[in-house]
Amino acid sequence: MSSLKEIQNPVNPHKANTLVSVIIVMLILILTLQIWIMYGALNSVITDNPAFAWIAFGGSVALFIIGLFLLKYLPESKTEEVKDPDNPYE
Numbered sequence: 743m744s745s746l747k748e749i750q751n752p753v754n755p756h757k758a759n760t761l762v763s764v765i766i767v768m769l770i771l772i773l774t775l776q777i778w779i780m781y782g783a784l785n786s787v788i789t790d791n792p793a794f795a796w797i798a799f800g801g802s803v804a805l806f807i808i809g810l811f812l813l814k815y816l817p818e819s820k821t822e823e824v825k826d827p828d829n830p831y832e
Contacts, residue, residue: 758817765812772809776802 783798 762816765816768812769809772805776805
């Protein structure tokens with residue numbers, strides 16, 4: 743069975759651009775949610791409510807793991823080999 747990276751490599755460039763754009767937008771949303779959770783956690787600690795801070799910590803860790811999972815779906819970058827003009831065997 744083929745892996746996801748093998749399936750993504752021959753993908754159309756327009757689809758690859760759309761995929762990368764969607765993943766970047768989702769990562770920005772996750773980061774925004776994490777900042778919002780951190781703000782709420784800091785406010786709850788200041789008001790002497792540490793229980794919410796621990797719940798916020800768990801939610802932030804979950805969002806971080808989701809972000810790492812999304813990075814798996816980024817297609818590989820296309821790198822072209824630079825051929826040496828002085829080497830006749832390339």
